Amino acid sequence: MFTGLSAFPITPFKQEAIDYKALQGLVENLASANVDSICAIGSTGLYPYLTREEKYDVAKLAVDHANGIPVMAGVGALRTYDVLKNVEAVQQAGVNAVLLAPVSYQVLNEEEVYGLYEAVSHEVSVPICVYENPRVTNFTFSDDLYRRIGKLPNIGAIKIPGTPFAKSAMDNSSSKDIPPSEASSSEGARRLASLREIMPAQIAIGVSGDSFGAAGMVEGCDLWLSVIGGIFPRTVMRIIDAAQSGNAVDAQAQSQALSGIWSMFARNGGGLRVVAAAAEILGYCDTPSLPAPFLPIDKKEYSELEHIITKLSLS
Template sequence: MFNGLSAFPITPFKNEAIDFDAFEKIVDNLVDAKVDSICAMGSTGLYPYLKPDEIFQVAKKTVEIANDVPVMAGVGALRTVDVLKNVEAAQRAGVSAVLLAPVSYHPLNDQEVFSLYEKVTQELSVSLCVYENPRVTQFTFSDDLYKSITQLPNVGAIKIPGMPFATDEGNARLAQLRAIVPSTVAIGVSGDQFGAAGMQAGCDLWLSVLGGLFPRTVQRLIRGSDIASLQQKLTPMWQCFVEHKGGLRVMATAAAILGYSESNCLPSPLLPVSGEHRDALEKMLNLLALD
């Protein structure tokens, strides 16, 4: 399942409860687009904000809607004991894989992160994708740590930040990782601005926030059809992501603009893009005509 487009849909809320009607519409769009996999409760899917019973409900709903599309579920939490509860819930729901970032308030060290993955893989009957997101977690994986973790059972993929692919350093970084991780472990890229470059360099999959709402646009980038002009077209979107500290608020607001969800589909204290910034986003979406 670790190939092509792994689409990250938002988990929409309504009155502080998960809006499953809106969620179903969003996932239906991904299934219709024939994405390669769906990552429920990824970064934009708000896994750290969900309880184990909510993890189960969202994962189960995604599996039911996805038909033959493989489903991965985010399971991160501050404490290992809570990660294990989330893992158990996701596996009961029938997912094909779990996504795990080393979530923390106090920055973790390599030994602590290895211990987390070691304990989780002991409880897994499905594949695991190691999720490196240093902007959020304040943790960067060393090559030695990647080498150790990818020797653990059930590790099927790692997800690396896309920034190196802004330059030729991305090719060198990918080659370094290929040399130290088993050939059975896929290497994925995130950071949508750099996803197309990562796939061109040879990454196996693109874990995409934009793909959670606009899968066909990302699929065109992966297929390599007119990448340069499409990337240029998307520049305002990447700038919007930067301005609003990531894709979460932008995609949640876009979901409302497109009629998938309520105008505010985020759990408090998170807020959507508002005022003149929302107006600008709506104009941008109308101009870009993403799909």
């Protein structure tokens, strides 16, 4: 299941409760686009904000409406005890994989994060996608930690931040005449090559951070775990198709065409609030679709988003 597009929908809310009907619409859109997998509750699906019962319900709804497409669910929690309970709940709901970030409030150290993955890896009956996101977890994985985690059972994939690929993208766009061998000696390619050496071959490597997705796929990541792909799956799948057919320049150009979206993500603290607004604009859910304390993006951003969606026929 760890190939192509892993689409991350929002978990839409209505008056501080999950709007399951709206969620069903979002999942059906992903199923009809035939994405490679759906992450029902990723960071964008607000997994840490949901009770265990809500996690079960969201995962179950996704499994029931995914039309056979594999479903993943976030299980991270502050206490390992709760992570294991979450694993139980979403496995019961029928998910095909779990997404596990070292969620923290008090910042964790390397041994503690290793201990978390060790404990969970021996309890799961589906593969784990190891999730590195320093921005929300205040934790950065060392190569040595990846090496140790790679030796644990049931590790299916790792989801890495896309930052190094920003450098690749710049290299590629500013030096179109450089032969591929040199162009690929970029920072992103080096990071990917070093991770391939560290991790066993069967562990997939996925890129996240949507503005880096095209560059990551061009450099050879196995999958793109995508926030924007949770609402505009066809747009993202066309970029991935281009990247995987060797049309690197086309893939990068398609991503470049979305620069208005990437700037909007940057201005609004990430993709969450922007894709929630997109889901509202497309009629999947009411405004506001995120629970408090989140606020909708402002009216000017809304208008610009509407304009971009229409102009670029995002879908």
